[in-house]
Amino acid sequence: MPFCESMATKRKKIFVSMEQKLEALKRLDKGETIKKVANDYGVGKVTVGDWKRHRLEIEKWCSFRVTNGALKERKTMKKCDYEKVSEALYVWYMQFRDKSVPISGPILQQKALHFQKEFNEGDPDFSASNGWLNRWKKRYGIRLLSVCGEKLSSNYQEMEAFKKKFQDLVETESLTDDQIFNCDETCLNYKMLPSRSLAAGTEAAAPGYKHIKERLTILACSNATANHKIDLAMIGKPKNLRAFKTVSKNAPPVKYYNQKNAWMTSEIFKDWFFKEFVPSTEKFLKENDLPRKAILLLDNAPMHPDAEELQDGDIKAMFLPPNVAAICQPMDQGILETLKRNYRKKLLSTIIEEIEEGQDMIEKWKHINVKEVAYWVARAWTDVKAPTIARSWKKLLCEDKDEIMERESTNETEESILPLVQRVPGCENVSSQEVENWMNGDDQYEITDEEIVTLINNDGNGDEIDDQATTVEPLRISHKDSVGTQETAVTYIEQQVEATGIDIMMLQRWRDSAAKKRQSSEKQARITDF
Structure with missing residues (x-):
């Protein structure tokens, strides 16, 4: 049979990375046609249709990859032999x-x-x-x-070189300290207790409970002046948080993500950058009559995408050299440490409240859930003082090479946290050193090989619910009951020496809102009676 020039030639097989497939799906969401996407990637329309049909599998697989490199290199979801x-x-x-x-x-x-x-x-x-x-x-x-392992020794000479490069950039771009940001992740073992004997008691009270389930990742971000502290991001294992069932969509004080190991991943970080950091920073800059320019400093962690992928106009990311981050990254100069100290103080206060009200401390500990932790850690972030954040930038912004870094006094352990710990049964003889070790316990704790094997065998799929949340249906407060309760709260606040006009007006605003909703619901009820 003679060769026909018009006969369609066989398409050359194109291998598209998982990252590109994910990008293609996002383009389809924005309204682009299958034909256009297929042409851009050099594949057939049927192939793009297959990606769309297997969307949930692709997104789930990509969400489990911790690093951006894994998405760039992999072309299929096929599992390896081991x-x-x-x-x-x-x-x-x-x-x-x-x-x-x-x-x-x-x-x-x-x-x-x-x-x-x-x-x-x-x-x-x-x-x-x-x-x-x-x-x-x-x-x-x-x-x-x-x-x-070439990293890891803190290189002060390289830090000075980067410091000069960074300061030159700030000067060239005419950036103020309000336009310079840093963010970093930290692990939070949110149920960790200060005494070995107390921890052993809780383990006995909750047999089979694993430390790995108590782990969250917290992402904190602020500019150099602390004038714009972005709401925390929190990463946990559960996808469906039962405790947030009756909470308004905008009420949670943190941005929550789920990942099967409660880790940051490149996909989560990109989502946070473009959906949280960029819009929040834009709003702040506009409100303060600043140009739409900002730099986000990052360490060289493998879960952080490349700098080219983290850019929205003049809002962009810049990486610290890998062997200097530990000695000059602002978040590592006391900010995250203070955040976690504040959190653990709140955890202690809650346990003590239960004890003083005659409640079972162990029961309370067992039922601490991610919703409670979200509010506690957000409050802990609010309580990180502006001077603490401003001082943390001195190694990068201060011209005086001999400037000594200051931090919030760790005497707080002795002065306020230690007495709190000693009020907890089982912790009466706890030393200040043991409390200090507890404060830094996230850095000391290691997941054992046994826990890793259990985790992998369970193959956490990220769809679990928050099993620490109480199974009791959350109480729904009526508008009528809310009015009376808030009137009592207003009266109480008015009688307190430390109360401000803002405190009282905020409660009055909520009381008035509840009263209007009560009147509206009563009017609607009368109409439906006919």
Whole structure:
């Protein structure tokens, strides 16, 4: 049969990354046609249609990848031969990466062999070869520097070089301190208790309860003046928070995300950057008659997307060199430490309130849920003082090289937190050092190999509910009851020495709102009587 020039030639097979598939789905959401998206990616319309049909699987798979590199490199969702070993090794690696502990290739290979025996997965002669290790690094988008351990010694000379570069940029762009931001993530073990004996008691009262379930990731962000502290982002395991069932959509004081390990991922970070950071910063700049320009400083963590992907006009990201972040990143200079101290003080106060009211402290501890933690940690963030944030920027902004960093006094442990701890049964003889260790417990706590294996075997799918939330249906307050309660609250606040006019007017506004809603509902009820 003679060759026909008009015959359609076979399309060359194009391999599209998971990141590109995700971008294509977002373009479809914005109204672009399947034909246009297919042409741009060099694939057929049927292929794009398949992506659309398998959207939930693609989005779920991408949400579980912690690093942006993993999305760029992977073309399919096909599992590898040692899926559980790979996942367990990554969980183990990440907790040490967060602490800036050097992890070499041979250490990773030995740990992979250990997990292979635990899972009994694949070939018994699995050797965790160099080739396997390189594929594992590529699969999870791990930068070479993080694995080789070349980082980790604080480099003051490089810090000075970056400081000059940063200050030159600030001057060139005519940025004020209000336009310079830093954000960072921190782990919060939100039920961690100060005494070993007390912690042992709670474990006995709640057998099988694992520390790993108590972990949240908190993202804090502020500018250098503390004039704009952005609402915290909080990442937990549960997707469906039962405790927020009756809460208004705009009421939660934090932006909540879920991820199966309660970790930051590149997708979550991009969502936060474009949907929270950019709009919030735009509003702040406009209200203060500042140009729409801002710089967000980030550390070189693997879950942070590349700087080119974090830009919206003149609002953009800039990375600190990897081996200087620990010594000059503002959030690491006392801000996050103060945030967590404030949180733990609130946790203590709540437990003591239960004790003084004759309630069972252990029962309260068992039923602390993510909703309560969200409000406590938001209050803890509000209580971080502006001078604490401003001082944390001195290493980057201060011209005096001999400037000594100051922090909020840690004597607070001795003066206020220690007496609180000692009021808790089981903690009467706790020392100030033990309290200090508790304050820094998030950095000391490590997920054990046993907990990692349990986590991977459970294959947390991110769809679980907040199982610490009480199963009692939350009380719904009527408009009529609300009016009476708030009138009592107004009277109480008016009698307090520390009360301000703003406090009273805010309560009066809510009382008036409830009264209007009560009148409206009563009027509607009379109409429906006919």
